[in-house]
Amino acid sequence: MTVSGSTASGSSVLADERGILWRGALALAAAMGVGRFAYTPILPLMERQASLTADAGAWIATANYVGYLVGALLLIVFPALALSGGFLRCWLLVLVASIAAMPLSTDPPVWMVLRFLAGVASAVIFVVSAQAVLRTLRRNPHLSGWAYGGVGLGITLSGGAVLLLGSTSSWGVSWLVCAVLAALLGAPVWTLLDRATPPSSTAEASEDVVPGRARAFGLLLLGYFLEGVGYIIAATFLVAALADADLSWLGNGAWVLVGLAAVPSCVLWSRLSRGFSTPTLLVAALLLQTVAVALPGLTGNPVAVILAAVVFGGTFMGITTLALASGAALRVPRAAAALTSAYGLGQIAGPLAVQPTLAAGYRPALLIGGAVLLGGALVVLALRLTSWETRPGTTPGSVRDS
Template sequence: MNPATRNWLILAGLTLGVCVTNGFARFAYGLLLPAMRAELGWSYTQAGWLNTANALGYVVGAVLTLVLLRRLPPAPLFAFGVWTTAITLFATGLNEALWAQSLWRFAAGLLGAMSFATGGALAAALFTDNPRRNALSIAIYFGVGGGMGIVLSGLSLPLVLALYGTSAWAWGWIVIGVVSFAFCPFSLWAARQLRPATGGAPRPAPVPLRRMLGEFGGYAGFGLGYIVYLTFIAAWMTAQDAPAWQIAGVWTLVGLCISASPFLWRGVFARFANGVPLALILVNIAIGSSLPVLWPGPVGLIISAIVFGLSVFMAPGAITNFTRQNLPQESWGAAISLFTVTFAVAQTLGPVGAGLIGDATGDIGASLLAASGILLIGALAAISQKRLPSD
């Protein structure tokens, strides 16, 4: 097998891992949330808390990954995170108690963070002799995998709930878990192929945090703002009496656009080594988040799904691309984990904060507008980020 074909196959395996740890573990909840609220009697704040529990797990997972990378290479951490995340998804459908739901959402965040951050470093190590292919591989890793998970969820879960009622939410999680188990073998194979490439666990060079504050600030704004749309857009559409097919259509369109987004942004990633890509991405996410409220109706929703989907999963790709172009390879894993910690801490505030706003105003649309404002502030921070000196 020639090296290029092998690298594309490895990337496909890594991408399936993102489908599990992001597309399913973090975002399928947004589709199941209306049914879970109806069956379990949750408020918006309680519903938001479960994604905050997931985000808290993400914080712990990101910090744990940062520590483990001092002793282990990224590949085994990625493989462990994918497999165990699949287990948590299956288990989420087995107990409706809030404590059990909180436990499994927390565990999915912890284990998913471990896989997501290390997988980004692995994807960045592919095609290092070809900058455009390298930028494309990073964008595909973050975009296609998560987009695939959202598409599969959008094509199935709303229609299943419409056919079998809101009580079918538990079976939704169980089926997602089974599909995740089916994806695991290819992801584990991809991780094994990259063990020799990572060698051991070389001591990383220090990450110049003070010179990267603009990128960190932008990524914190992303964590605070983006999650509101993916947590509550289905709930907002349900409150507007949108039929199941419309919810499924919008969610699937978001996923398809996420899957297409790498091909839109690869040129931007290859061209810029500063904060410009992240700033542009955040502006687009802000526009997509506010459109359903500012432009009510099917046309506004469709444009919102397109603009949001073409940008949202490229934010991790932007910081990975920035890391690759500005830091030595032995520091990639540590730097991406630090970005992930920043993102995860910010993400803990987004869902429950949005839920509080929704409960206080009686309209979750107010939370979408607040998220849009936060994303624009993040874009201002990101645009201030300069390329780091080569020394």
């Protein structure tokens, strides 16, 4: 190949990578930032204007998380669906329709069904998009963090839209605006798989679990489950908790800060992993998130709440990046699928765990979330100290046999 031909080929690859990167980022913004998390800033409006109780609100949130788990499991059982453009487009339409249909009823069971469908759609779009991005960025996997940052972009735009509409706006209008946002952001999903690198035809060799890795992976799985429980409590109830503490003027602004902080966080944590082991960084991120979630439950000081929002946004997607990287380093078969399932189960358990406390307000729920995250940090610390090898000359993910 000539030098000019090699240069042209390199430029083509770079163009493909950039094309899939921005498409993936916008797809995740629609699926996660809007499809999953628009409920957080709209929840206080629904409580005030649609007489939604805290108890019913928790069940609606749980229905969405059950849908997300179902969507993830669907692609685990039928992996070929992740390569179907038609399947992906259908679920984008379901996502937008389920959001737009929210104002058509004031019946909590109907809302539960709609949020369940939105959860399934969010999972399908997230998993398919993430896989397409990783396949295409095989030569530069560190760039994938910018695609995951699309989640923060979606949170910022949906939270900002609700903030701009103001507390006097109808909750139904907020849902309709978010549906439009999801449609606009999700439009690149239509051509996402067409631009992605096709999967390799070479089947991956199956690996047996090395002695010691099962213990290490079990600790990682438990720690990530606890992260799912603790983080989702804040992700669901943070804005409502601030309204409960007479800080409704700050609530949606704080949620926008969460989104802004989440945009670059995955890239930053990925870069830090070049100098520190992923379990070490996971412990640090979980401890930071513990403080961020518990702080609004302890104080209504606006400065403390703003700081907590930034730290929470800067850790929740970073923890996902680090946990999946740790699972990959351990080389446990189907590690990503198992971790995603544990995380999904944690997100279902979170709202249910704090539901009995919601009669006393949302702040006790945030304290419970912080306590659960502290437990997750201790579990991952046990992984780091007892099962993760970091001596010179060892490979990342090596485990101790003792």
